[in-house]
Amino acid sequence: xxxxxxxxxxxxxxxxxxxxxxxxxxxxxxxxxxxxxxxxxxxxxxxxxxxxxxxxxxxxxxxxxxxxxxxxxxxxxxxxxxxxxxx
Numbered sequence: 509x510x511x512x513x514x515x516x517x518x519x520x521x522x523x524x525x526x527x528x529x530x531x532x533x534x535x536x537x538x539x540x541x542x543x544x545x546x547x548x549x550x551x552x553x554x555x556x557x558x559x560x561x562x563x564x565x566x567x568x569x570x571x572x573x574x575x576x577x578x579x580x581x582x583x584x585x586x587x588x589x590x591x592x593x594x595x
Contacts, residue, residue, distance in 0.1 A: 525550030
């Protein structure tokens with residue numbers, strides 16, 4: 509199930525980090541602390557959003573793997589039956 513609250517928080521962190529980095533690039537004086545803070549916010553937001561996306565899509569991947577396993581079992585069973593008929 510999609511967790512909209514977490515997605516919103518991570519999206520806001522990404523946006524704030526990007527805004528801070530863009531602001532620091534646009535201004536004449538360079539503040540290393542501002543760049544580090546913006547980069548950290550951006551990376552935390554991206555990491556959290558990626559983890560949330562993986563958690564939300566885990567069920568789809570599991571069912572696809574189960575379908576592939578079932579198909580391979582059916583193929584093996586059919587191969588064994590054909591081998592028994594030839595003997």
